[in-house]
Amino acid sequence: xxxxxxxxxxxxxxxxxxxxxxxxxxxxxxxxxxxxxxxxxxxxxxxxxxxxxxxxxxxxxxxxxxxxxxxxxxxxxxxxxxxxxxxxxxxxxxxxxxxxxxxxxxxxxxxxxxxxxxxxxxxxxxxxxxxxxxxxxxxxxxxxxxxxxxxxxxxxxxxxxxxxxxxxxxxxxxxxxxxxxxxxxxxxxxxxxxxxxxx
Amino acid sequence: xxxxxxxxxxxxxxxxxxxxxxxxxxxxxxxxxxxxxxxxxxxxxxxxxxxxxxxxxxxxxxxxxxxxxxxxxxxxxxxxxxxxxxxxxxxxxxxxxxxxxxxxxxxxxxxxxxxxxxxxxxxxxxxxxxxxxxxxxxxxxxxxxxxxxxxxxxxxxxxxxxxxxxxxxxxxxxxxxxxxxxxxxxxxxxxxxxxxxxx
Amino acid sequence: xxxxxxxxxxxxxxxxxxxxxxxxxxxxxxxxxxxxxxxxxxxxxxxxxxxxxxxxxxxxxxxxxxxxxxxxxxxxxxxxxxxxxxxxxxxxxxxxxxxxxxxxxxxxxxxxxxxxxxxxxxxxxxxxxxxxxxxxxxxxxxxxxxxxxxxxxxxxxxxxxxxxxxxxxxxxxxxxxxxxxxxxxxxxxxxxxxxxxxx
Amino acid sequence: xxxxxxxxxxxxxxxxxxxxxxxxxxxxxxxxxxxxxxxxxxxxxxxxxxxxxxxxxxxxxxxxxxxxxxxxxxxxxxxxxxxxxxxxxxxxxxxxxxxxxxxxxxxxxxxxxxxxxxxxxxxxxxxxxxxxxxxxxxxxxxxxxxxxxxxxxxxxxxxxxxxxxxxxxxxxxxxxxxxxxxxxxxxxxxxxxxxxxxx
Numbered sequence: 001x002x003x004x005x006x007x008x009x010x011x012x013x014x015x016x017x018x019x020x021x022x023x024x025x026x027x028x029x030x031x032x033x034x035x036x037x038x039x040x041x042x043x044x045x046x047x048x049x050x051x052x053x054x055x056x057x058x059x060x061x062x063x064x065x066x067x068x069x070x071x072x073x074x075x076x077x078x079x080x081x082x083x084x085x086x087x088x089x090x091x092x093x094x095x096x097x098x099x100x101x102x103x104x105x106x107x108x109x110x111x112x113x114x115x116x117x118x119x120x121x122x123x124x125x126x127x128x129x130x131x132x133x134x135x136x137x138x139x140x141x142x143x144x145x146x147x148x149x150x151x152x153x154x155x156x157x158x159x160x161x162x163x164x165x166x167x168x169x170x171x172x173x174x175x176x177x178x179x180x181x182x183x184x185x186x187x188x189x190x191x192x193x194x195x196x197x198x199x
Numbered sequence: 200x201x202x203x204x205x206x207x208x209x210x211x212x213x214x215x216x217x218x219x220x221x222x223x224x225x226x227x228x229x230x231x232x233x234x235x236x237x238x239x240x241x242x243x244x245x246x247x248x249x250x251x252x253x254x255x256x257x258x259x260x261x262x263x264x265x266x267x268x269x270x271x272x273x274x275x276x277x278x279x280x281x282x283x284x285x286x287x288x289x290x291x292x293x294x295x296x297x298x299x300x301x302x303x304x305x306x307x308x309x310x311x312x313x314x315x316x317x318x319x320x321x322x323x324x325x326x327x328x329x330x331x332x333x334x335x336x337x338x339x340x341x342x343x344x345x346x347x348x349x350x351x352x353x354x355x356x357x358x359x360x361x362x363x364x365x366x367x368x369x370x371x372x373x374x375x376x377x378x379x380x381x382x383x384x385x386x387x388x389x390x391x392x393x394x395x396x397x398x
Numbered sequence: 399x400x401x402x403x404x405x406x407x408x409x410x411x412x413x414x415x416x417x418x419x420x421x422x423x424x425x426x427x428x429x430x431x432x433x434x435x436x437x438x439x440x441x442x443x444x445x446x447x448x449x450x451x452x453x454x455x456x457x458x459x460x461x462x463x464x465x466x467x468x469x470x471x472x473x474x475x476x477x478x479x480x481x482x483x484x485x486x487x488x489x490x491x492x493x494x495x496x497x498x499x500x501x502x503x504x505x506x507x508x509x510x511x512x513x514x515x516x517x518x519x520x521x522x523x524x525x526x527x528x529x530x531x532x533x534x535x536x537x538x539x540x541x542x543x544x545x546x547x548x549x550x551x552x553x554x555x556x557x558x559x560x561x562x563x564x565x566x567x568x569x570x571x572x573x574x575x576x577x578x579x580x581x582x583x584x585x586x587x588x589x590x591x592x593x594x595x596x597x
Numbered sequence: 598x599x600x601x602x603x604x605x606x607x608x609x610x611x612x613x614x615x616x617x618x619x620x621x622x623x624x625x626x627x628x629x630x631x632x633x634x635x636x637x638x639x640x641x642x643x644x645x646x647x648x649x650x651x652x653x654x655x656x657x658x659x660x661x662x663x664x665x666x667x668x669x670x671x672x673x674x675x676x677x678x679x680x681x682x683x684x685x686x687x688x689x690x691x692x693x694x695x696x697x698x699x700x701x702x703x704x705x706x707x708x709x710x711x712x713x714x715x716x717x718x719x720x721x722x723x724x725x726x727x728x729x730x731x732x733x734x735x736x737x738x739x740x741x742x743x744x745x746x747x748x749x750x751x752x753x754x755x756x757x758x759x760x761x762x763x764x765x766x767x768x769x770x771x772x773x774x775x776x777x778x779x780x781x782x783x784x785x786x787x788x789x790x791x792x793x794x795x796x
């Protein structure tokens with residue numbers, strides 16, 4: 001499937017946005033390099049943040065596809081729109097790394113994540129609606145929990161982005177807190193095993 | 200298959216052509232960043248346009264490969280030529296984003312898409328000719344519809360590119376209208392399901 | 399397998415080495431863009447050349463793996479060295495595109511292709527030696543033809559690179575003639591089908 | 598699986614960090630190009646070094662996954678953290694290539710490799726602990742050997758990085774010696790075959 005490839009590529013492209021500092025010989029001789037590397041910390045922070053968020057999207061994607069048994073043309077296009085915003089993350093990440101203290105960067109980053117999450121929610125909603133593309137026996141309560149969970153992520157990121165009007169620091173802290181919260185296993189998770197192989 | 204990988208990579212490489220604007224400290228302090236980001240809209244438009252066109256090529260590719268049961272050396276080389284023009288799209292996209300109002304960029308972009316489409320049509324024509332690589336039972340009417348459809352896309356993009364001699368805006372509008380038209384399900388589409396999995 | 403991914407990525411990374419020309423507003427107004435794009439022809443030539451050579455390496459790789467049934471640690475490392483020189487091709491391609499008339503670029507390009515081909519030959523030789531990793535019933539004559547063929551490609555590229563001491567043009571023409579020669583089906587090719595699928 | 602894609606992409610992205618030297622026409626005419634290409638040797642050395650280290654990580658990863666039969670959410674996140682440091686290697690490589698004689702680059706490079714190795718060790722330790730995700734029949738002695746081996750790599754790289762306080766050359770030599778040492782087959786390797794296919 002195209003999706004795994006795109007996640008893998010986006011996750012590795014992130015690093016290309018981290019440029020090695022260009023110093024003159026005299027600056028290097030003056031021992032400026034460590035200082036200049038330390039100044040990269042917002043870029044490194046953005047890298048780590050986006051990598052974790054992409055990991056979360058990727059896991060969410062696999063959770064969904066564990067239950068989705070079929071695909072139709074509409075579904076495929078929803079996925080392509082989802083991927084369009086996933087593939088845009090390296091740009092938002094580079095923008096955030098470069099202008100960490102500017103509200104516009106913080107807002108664009110948050111909206112990018114929220115819209116990517118929105119399309120992930122549409123994907124699930126479209127597949128689960130009337131059990132269109134999922135197993136007919138799948139528990140309706142479970143479907144509702146999955147739906148709610150997708151939507152909550154999107155809403156929380158929008159709120160975090162909106163809070164940048166008061167303080168960009170609050171937004172930046174929330175951006176990292178949300179995926180960490182999601183890291184804690186929840187009821188919707190398949191209880192223990194992610195996959196089992198027979199070899 | 201090599202193809203899925205190349206589509207995934209091209210789709211994600213597109214974003215690398217969008218450079219984060221480089222501002223001096225005083226420009227940032229003067230609040231120039233939002234304005235400079237707004238000026239990126241032609242680049243963002245090109246990104247979205249190419250992403251959708253690539254999505255369309257990718258779906259078309261899978262539609263074809265649903266019916267193609269075999270491959271020979273000639274066929275593999277046709278695919279490689281198809282991919283050569285697919286892989287060239289990030290350059291044409293960057294050119295269009297940078298010089299959106301220049302006729303030469305609009306023409307090159309249109310020709311790139313048309314030639315990529317041409318090789319996709321050759322691929323189908325070669326595979327379907329005398330049922331060379333497809334199921335012997337496949338309905339000849341269906342084959343004709345598929346062939347015509349591939350060719351139409353190519354011709355329409357060539358016409359759209361040619362219209363840039365009168366107005367580049369007309370071409371740019373057509374470039375986005377064509378894939379949207381194709382988004383509407385047609386008779387040739389497998390009626391409902393794209394794939395079914397048994398797990 | 400790692401290999402298909404690396405071929406796909408290298409083939410698409412090639413395009414990143416083609417930079418969109420940067421013109422001032424007055425240069426664009428003076429209609430300089432088409433001229434500057436025409437000046438890109440050596441870069442475009444290098445792109446197409448490398449894409450075709452990589453297509454050829456990829457097909458050769460699949461031809462080999464059609465007969466190779468097992469892998470051991472030594473074999474995996476031979477493959478990694480093969481890929482190291484495949485992954486280096488975007489650099490050699492960019493160098494050739496930038497300094498097409500300089501002998502050093504022409505030599506480096508030719509040696510890169512020759513060394514990549516050399517490791518492909520080692521791969522086959524190691525696998526086929528005493529039928530180590532291939533089907534025990536595989537015809538020895540066939541093995542010899544495959545071995546010879548791999549080695550010839552390497553030698554011919556070395557000769558083409560060496561001829562640059564007389565004329566870089568001769569080398570550049572040979573670089574493109576060799577893969578075209580290989581495009582013509584030969585006795586070693588599996589007669590007709592490349593793969594057959596049952597769906 | 599995401600992992601193979603990320604290894605393939607990181608290995609090919611490395612080459613993007615090698616920039617083609619930009620010379621003026623007069624410098625080219627003065628025959629400066631070969632000299633400038635020779636000056637790239639630290640960048641080329643870093644490229645080859647990282648390619649081999651990544652090849653080693655990739656093989657280690659496949660060795661582990663040969664025995665791991667299941668995955669849970671914690672395990673997936675350990676893998677994502679492992680990949681985060683794998684995907685960071687192109688930056689460390691570019692830094693080392695640019696400032697080969699600066700201690701800070703040598704230390705960062707060594708720490709990056711050590712941390713990536715650390716997460717690979719955690720991965721194995723988590724999977725093997727109480728046979729959580731591996732075959733219940735797997736020999737405890739074998740598990741211990743695998744665990745020890747992962748940890749040793751990490752420790753040796755940390756020591757090599759620390760030795761840069763005395764001499765960066767010693768570190769750089771050790772960085773390449775360690776993977777070469779690992780290239781020599783050891784007791785923990787599956788005796789001969791890496792995989793067998795039935796076609």
